[in-house]
Amino acid sequence: MKYIDEFRNVSLAKKLTGKIKEITPRETVNFMEVCGTHTQSFCRFGLNKMLPPNVRLIAGPGCPVCVSSQEYIDNAIKLSKQKDAIILTFGDMLRIPGSLTTLEKEKVRHGNVRVVYSALESIGVAKRNPDKKVIFLAVGFETTAPTIALSIIAAKKENLNNLFFFSSLKLIPPAMEYLLKDKRLKLNGFLCPGHVSTIIGTKPYEFIPKKYGIGCCVSGFEPLDILEGIYMLLRQISENKPKVENQYSRVVARSGNLKAQKIIAQVFNASGAYWRGLGRIPDSGLKIKGQFKKFDIEKIFNVAEKGETIGEKHKICRCADILKGLISPLDCPLFLRGCSPENPIGPCMVSMEGACNAYYRYK
Secondary structure, three states: OOOHHHHHOHHHHHHHHHHHHHHOOOOOEEEEEOOHHHHHHHHHOOHHHOOOOOEEEEEOOOOHHHHEOHHHHHHHHHHHOOOOEEEEEOHHHHHOOOOOOOHHHHHHHHOOEEEOOOOOHHHHHHHHOOOOEEEEEEEEOOOOHHHHHHHHHHHHHOOOOOEEEEEEEEOHHHHHHHHHOOOOOOOOEEEEOHHHHHHHOOHHHOHHHHHHOOEEEEOOOOHHHHHHHHHHHHHHHHHOOOOEEEOOOOOOOOOOOHHHHHHHHHHEEEEEEEEOOOEEEEEEEEEEOHHHHHHEHHHOOOOOOOOOOOOOOOOOOOHHHHHHOOOOHHHOOOEOOOEEOOEOOOHHHOOOOOHHHHHHHHO
16 A cells, blocks of 8 residues: 555445454454544544444543643643743643643743744754743653654753753553553453554553453554554453454554663653542653753743642543543533533643544544
């Protein structure tokens, strides 16, 4: 296959669906995807209508913006109010609701919040504004971490004294293990994230079948990718052979991207981190190493995360349960009742990778 259209071939999709139906057990099977792009594709292409009704694909904590803790958001807003600060962020972060306001509103009030498309842009902004504290909001999973690490390395080479990073970087495998320990979910398998897996490979998922006895499959994002990934998971169940499989072999290797992994390890240490809805998960975040501490905003301002101490503005928002996979966005009392992409009450409605956003647009 060479072109995107070939991964959307209706005839092949129907053949795959037929194979899926042949091996689907009578009981309900619950597969969780932990990538927001999977959620978007699943809803966008109506794949749920092609699957047997007892094959459930559950949206998990696959959106890095969504899982940033409430306190991280509020601390970012607090930093944006510093008169001598410039906050740099990816666009999705602007509209995530804080306890009282958003970065978007503070941008209007103070004019010191800017959207960037790459962490490396922070180098140029810092050079052009030597009298300002330039603070980059480092949000993302393993996919984003290498470019942020490279930006910190570049800042050290340039000997910049006014550039800082506020890390909310998260690691996916520890969150997957946290979810496996929640017996309420009754998971039968994982559709592993394709983008993250290009960096970490498939090896970090091997604890899942060995320790928990369920299978997982790294999948691409096109309809045929997802359907084949689901078929591979169902085949594992029918054969009673849970393992790690790689449907996305055209991009993902077992060892991942070793160069990117080395760059991450050079700059960051694994650390406990707070996930919205999930709480503190050991070794699930990335914090800046001591040799780069001059670029760590947490070493300068009192902005370290201590948990969900500030509290959410809208208590009836069910984003926390959606991120855990306990409910569908359709089960939230605010869905289509005041909460929409134009007026997001919870973070899952803001980002294109958010489950609520995907359900709103396509379901």
